[in-house]
Amino acid sequence: MNLRTFDLNLLLVFDAIYGERSISKAAHKLHLSQPTVSNALARLRERLQDPLFERSAQGMWPTPRAKKLADPIRQALNVLERGLRGDEAFDFARSDREFVIAVEDYGEAVILPGFIKWLAEVAPNIRIRIRPESSAQLKAELREGAVDLALDYFVLTESAYRNTCVLTETLLSLTRRDHPLVSERLTLELYLALPHVVLAAPSNARPMIDLALHKRGLQRRIAVRVPHFVSMPVIVQTTDMIGTVPRRMAYLYADNFRLKSHAVPLRIPQFPVYLIWHESVESDEGHQWFRDHLREFCQRL
Known part of the structure; x- marks a missing residue:
């Protein structure tokens, strides 16, 4: 293909449709009309002699050719964007x-508060936006x-x-300090007898505690399922329920909500726990500085 006769704006349209799976959403993203994008x-x-996208129940579904083109096009656009942004020489102390x-x-509870505190001291103008997905x-x-970047328990394959991997975790259980049934040692018999508040798992997943219990023909008594960890210590603090959370989170909640932690x-x-990013930003100096320091911070926790 002769790039001198190729309209490179078409690559922006391809990238937007591939990401949005919709011509109308791609048009909105590019600030163009829908007929212009179509x-x-x-x-x-016509130039590539391939339909590239086909309409389906899931939107504009990419053809095999489009899937092969997607990453090279995105990487090329990232290189152009970084070059135009001029951030190859990353000055973290001044960067905004x-x-x-x-x-x-x-x-959000265990890692980011301490990292943001450190960041405010060494790079006070850098801004953070958190996505909860x-x-x-x-x-x-x-x-x-x-x-x-993403912090997650599961890799993208x-x-x-x-x-x-930036750190490894295990689990601890939490009860209120004046729980009438729980003394210093939490036995398996008592663990199974107590009502549990648990994090709601996706429909296709099973918490490792329940897997371990299932192997022994046992199950815990689940009283409440919550969508986020943050409500668990409040419920544990005001009831006779028990909650099981990652170890570092358990220590944080025990200190702040006057709870007792148990093995x-x-x-x-x-x-x-994994730190995840896309290869297209591998050589971005600002991104590299940020992720390296985030990784080092996690490894010190």
Whole structure:
């Protein structure tokens, strides 16, 4: 293909449709009319001799050719955007760059407060925006650069994503300090007898505690399911319920809500927490500085 005769604006249209899976949403993102985007797609289909996108119940679904083109086009656009932004020489002390991090309430409570405190001292103008979704929900936005990093328990397996383990966790249980039934040692018998407040799991997942109990033919008594960890210590503090959370979060909640932490009376494997980003930002100096320091901070926790 002769790039001198190729309209490079068509690549922006391709990238927007691929990310949005919709011509109307792509038009809105690009601040163009829907007919303009449809016309651009028609021209691109003609130049590449491929339909690229086909209408389906899930929106504009990419063809195999489009899937092969998506990452190279996004990487090329990222290189252009970074070059025009002129941030190759990253001055963290003066930069006012915003970094967008996808993190659910574990990272928001345990990791980010201390990191943001450190950041305010060494790079006071850098801004943070938190997205509360999991990395699996934001793959396209990580690829497109709309989200810089994700902290998650699960890796993204596609080769274009980078996953590095920044810490490992285990679980502790929490009860109120004046619980009438719980003394210093939490036995398995008492653990099973107490009512539990638990984090609601996705329909296709099963918490590791329940998996460990199931292997022994046991199950806990679940009284309340909550969508976020943050409400668990409040419920535990005001009831006779027990809640089980990641260890670092348990220490945080125990200190702030006057709760007592206990070892879970089961053999529970440790689990990793990953820092995740897309390969397109691998050589971005600002991104590299930010993620390296976030990784180092996590490893000190």
